[in-house]
Amino acid sequence: MAEVYNWQLGRPMEYVYEEAHPNRQFAAIFNINRCIGCQTCTGACKATWTFSKGQEYMWWNNVESKPYGSYPKYWDVKILQQLDEAHQTAGRSAEWDPAQTGEQSPYGIYNGMTVTEAATELNTGNQALGYLPPDNEWSAPNFYEDTATKYQGDRLGISTEGAALPVHQTWFFYLQRICNHCTYPACAAACPRKAIYKREEDGIVLIDQSRCRGYRKCVEQCPYKKSMYRGTTHTSEKCVGCYPRVEGNDPLSDGVPMETRCMAVCPGKIRLNGLVEIAEDGTWVEDLQNPLYYLIRGEQLALPLYPQFGTEPNIYYIPPRWAPRPYLRQMFGPGVDQAIERYSAPSRTTLALMQLFRATQTMVFKFEIEEGPLVREIERNGQAWQMYDDTVIGFDAKGREVARLSVVEPLHERPKERLNSI
Amino acid sequence: MITRSRLFLLTLLALAGMLTFFKIPLASSQGVTIAAAQVAGALPLDDVASAVWEESTAVSIPLSAQIVARPMFPDANVKAVDVRALYNDEQIAFLVTWEDETMDDTAVRVQDFADAVAIQFPLVEGQPFFCMGQQGGNVNIWHWKADWQAGLATRQDVDDVYPDMYVDGYTFADTEAGAIAPVSSYEDINYVPAMAADNLFASASYASPVEDLIAGSFGSLTSQPAEMQNVLGHGEFTDGKWRVIFTRDLQSPAAEDAQFENNQVYQLAFAAWDGANEERNGQKSTSQWISLQLGEPAAASGATGAAAPDGTDGSGGQSSANTLEGLPYIFVPMLLVFGAIVGVAAGIWVFSRLPDPKK
Numbered sequence: 001m002a003e004v005y006n007w008q009l010g011r012p013m014e015y016v017y018e019e020a021h022p023n024r025q026f027a028a029i030f031n032i033n034r035c036i037g038c039q040t041c042t043g044a045c046k047a048t049w050t051f052s053k054g055q056e057y058m059w060w061n062n063v064e065s066k067p068y069g070s071y072p073k074y075w076d077v078k079i080l081q082q083l084d085e086a087h088q089t090a091g092r093s094a095e096w097d098p099a100q101t102g103e104q105s106p107y108g109i110y111n112g113m114t115v116t117e118a119a120t121e122l123n124t125g126n127q128a129l130g131y132l133p134p135d136n137e138w139s140a141p142n143f144y145e146d147t148a149t150k151y152q153g154d155r156l157g158i159s160t161e162g163a164a165l166p167v168h169q170t171w172f173f174y175l176q177r178i179c180n181h182c183t184y185p186a187c188a189a190a191c192p193r194k195a196i197y198k199r200e201e202d203g204i205v206l207i208d209q210s211r212c213r214g215y216r217k218c219v220e221q222c223p224y225k226k227s228m229y230r231g232t233t234h235t236s237e238k239c240v241g242c243y244p245r246v247e248g249n250d251p252l253s254d255g256v257p258m259e260t261r262c263m264a265v266c267p268g269k270i271r272l273n274g275l276v277e278i279a280e281d282g283t284w285v286e287d288l289q290n291p292l293y294y295l296i297r298g299e300q301l302a303l304p305l306y307p308q309f310g311t312e313p314n315i316y317y318i319p320p321r322w323a324p325r326p327y328l329r330q331m332f333g334p335g336v337d338q339a340i341e342r343y344s345a346p347s348r349t350t351l352a353l354m355q356l357f358r359a360t361q362t363m364v365f366k367f368e369i370e371e372g373p374l375v376r377e378i379e380r381n382g383q384a385w386q387m388y389d390d391t392v393i394g395f396d397a398k399g400r401e402v403a404r405l406s407v408v409e410p411l412h413e414r415p416k417e418r419l420n421s422i
Numbered sequence: 423m424i425t426r427s428r429l430f431l432l433t434l435l436a437l438a439g440m441l442t443f444f445k446i447p448l449a450s451s452q453g454v455t456i457a458a459a460q461v462a463g464a465l466p467l468d469d470v471a472s473a474v475w476e477e478s479t480a481v482s483i484p485l486s487a488q489i490v491a492r493p494m495f496p497d498a499n500v501k502a503v504d505v506r507a508l509y510n511d512e513q514i515a516f517l518v519t520w521e522d523e524t525m526d527d528t529a530v531r532v533q534d535f536a537d538a539v540a541i542q543f544p545l546v547e548g549q550p551f552f553c554m555g556q557q558g559g560n561v562n563i564w565h566w567k568a569d570w571q572a573g574l575a576t577r578q579d580v581d582d583v584y585p586d587m588y589v590d591g592y593t594f595a596d597t598e599a600g601a602i603a604p605v606s607s608y609e610d611i612n613y614v615p616a617m618a619a620d621n622l623f624a625s626a627s628y629a630s631p632v633e634d635l636i637a638g639s640f641g642s643l644t645s646q647p648a649e650m651q652n653v654l655g656h657g658e659f660t661d662g663k664w665r666v667i668f669t670r671d672l673q674s675p676a677a678e679d680a681q682f683e684n685n686q687v688y689q690l691a692f693a694a695w696d697g698a699n700e701e702r703n704g705q706k707s708t709s710q711w712i713s714l715q716l717g718e719p720a721a722a723s724g725a726t727g728a729a730a731p732d733g734t735d736g737s738g739g740q741s742s743a744n745t746l747e748g749l750p751y752i753f754v755p756m757l758l759v760f761g762a763i764v765g766v767a768a769g770i771w772v773f774s775r776l777p778d779p780k781k
């Protein structure tokens with residue numbers, strides 16, 4: 001076991017391999033607030049990568065309805081339960097110390113055990129906690145969508161108050177999931193053959209199809225259950241981060257990195273995908289002009305999914321404003337309250353930057369903002385909040401402009417004679 | 423008060439506890455020799471019940487769970503294998519039998535693991551680390567798999583385990599065939615990436631149920647190229663028992679293969695997996711090194727005979743199996759032995775200093 005630094009936990013942690021970091025890391029932001037659950041992303045991935053025999057049940061991208069839907073069934077409940085039981089056995093508590101924030105501990109310090117540490121503590125004989133979901137659990141990612149929680153209605157069952165922020169009485173939300181291309185992948189730790197590797201150029205985690213022997217240790221120990229077994233080849237497969245697009249080798253890409261398939265198709269415009277620069281010691285090189293760096297590290301608007309698992313996942317979520325906070329804190333860590341507050345009353349830069357989501361298929365490496373006029377003044381979070389019609393400009397890896405959008409969308413009024421035409 | 427007899431009892435209890443904890447079998451396989459019987463005619467390549475096997479004496483070899491490297495699994499199921507060996511002028515054959523409650527011969531569904539058994543031969547003089555060899559001490563492994571055996575004629579496919587599945591057609595495969603299009607019908611094998619990467623597990627059909635591999639430490643197991651796969655096999659499951667035959671030519675053209683000659687003693691070790699217990703990779707039962715005797719070894723050439731061909735030191739040839747670290751693992755058993763010696767010495771010293779009640 002080696003000691004590595006996990007900035008999401010604000011502390012060093014135990015991992016099977018020494019620290020070795022890629023030059024750039026594949027990362028993305030999913031804005032849960034905007035997802036319409038259309039599954040276009042899910043279909044795009046399937047139509048690109050997993051339409052062949054033996055891959056029928058593989059949804060490298062899936063969108064599940066929380067709190068009850070999950071793929072595979074109850075993956076989150078099961079791994080959380082294992083982690084909880086491990087803490088009880090060890091007489092420890094899985095608590096965060098959110099007061100101890102610092103540059104390399106933005107969410108405070110996690111004092112509990114990760115899935116790797118718990119496996120060592122409990123002497124499980126494995127590298128991480130986990131379980132192997134049988135075939136019947138790879139089903140039903142979406143259910144109880146509109147009846148997720150019960151509310152007290154009137155005689156007819158109709159709500160007397162309706163739904164109101166900050167927390168809706170009846171709630172659910174969509175959780176969009178792909179492989180997190182973790183900094184410390186549990187799948188790679190679990191593989192006894194070292195058949196799983198993290199690419200130096202972009203941190204994408206891949207399973208070497210020539211070395212895999214179908215042991216399914218990665219399926220068992222990826223806490224996010226994003227490694228999947230293919231019965232026709234007796235090997236495991238997983239999200240490949242659409243690496244030909246990320247490399248800029250796709251015929252459409254003009255030689256510059258492109259967003260992945262699931263990101264580029266999203267009609268809800270919830271996704272932003274890119275690469276962030278990583279220093280040799282694993283820290284993110286400060287770059288407030290990179291949209292991902294700005295929103296994840298600068299504003300801390302987007303948070304990792306279940307950071308307590310300890311794999312340092314690289315897909316970041318803007319938490320849903322209307323869901324109960326304890327549930328969200330368990331899911332995204334102690335940064336949830338601040339993230340929701342900032343999302344509800346976004347800074348001038350953030351608001352402009354949010355326009356860049358799904359503005360182009362090309363990965364944006366740098367953005368600039370041209371200031372515009374004040375257009376609106378309202379109250380938000382009990383304070384005055386101003387909206388400006390700023391313009392955001394996105395640049396690709398070669399510094400070429402690839403997107404330009406303003407906060408106020410241009411309005412086109414239909415002329416009278418065409419009022420009824422479709 | 424602690425007397426010599428009480429301490430003796432306590433020591434015995436502690437020792438028994440340790441043996442149970444580390445799953446160390448009391449019947450050690452060390453020193454066991456399998457005498458291969460020389461036969462004049464053909465070897466029974468696929469007849470597990472052939473009377474010819476009786477010409478060789480079955481040797482029972484105790485196995486214990488692999489607990490040196492993660493992943494480990496102290497509750498591995500197979501406790502022993504019985505082995506017979508035969509050879510003629512050209513080939514050598516082993517019959518390995520063991521008890522198993524269930525026949526697990528498919529690995530198509532995510533939760534299915536197949537039963538398996540393996541024989542391991544050192545490719546260097548002497549005995550490298552008994553589990554998967556070590557750096558500079560490669561081993562040749564013959565690995566029989568129940569699902570490869572079952573899939574010899576036609577590979578098992580998803581439509582075999584899910585007969586009611588429906589698919590319009592698989593793009594790039596035989597689209598007319600719908601759900602029953604075999605993976606071998608793919609025109610563009612890039613959609614079967616493991617096959618495109620020449621992974622034997624994904625080959626359109628298996629030439630033998632036995633895979634021929636080399637290893638030089640944990641995690642380094644590497645399949646030999648398809649054209650070097652020269653171990654034949656046949657396995658049958660009856661009455662709660664697997665009977666598996668391994669056969670190969672005495673001499674192999676492959677550099678990283680065990681070689682056999684008459685009148686020599688070789689080392690070999692066994693491992694077995696119970697699929698129903700989700701055993702796979704390091705989650706297995708293994709034996710210590712066992713001796714294999716062909717004919718009447720000359721007194722001098724005896725004990726050190728290794729299956730290494732001349733000029734092979736295990737570090738040359740296909741070095742891919744050798745590039746991963748494994749050396750620290752050999753210190754684990756060494757440490758255990760060292761600890762035991764120190765413990766016994768300390769025990770004797772304490773013992774000698776305690777009052778003897780008889781005095």
Ligand code: SF4
Binds near residue numbers: 178185186205223226
């Ligand atoms: S999400 Fe799972 S499969 Fe993906 S890199 Fe992390 S541990 Fe591996």
Ligand code: SF4
Binds near residue numbers: 179
């Ligand atoms: S990044 Fe590519 S491979 Fe991964 S889930 Fe999205 S579309 Fe699928």
Ligand code: SF4
Binds near residue numbers: 037042063174268270
């Ligand atoms: S395509 Fe976008 S909006 Fe539709 S389900 Fe996927 S993430 Fe949500």
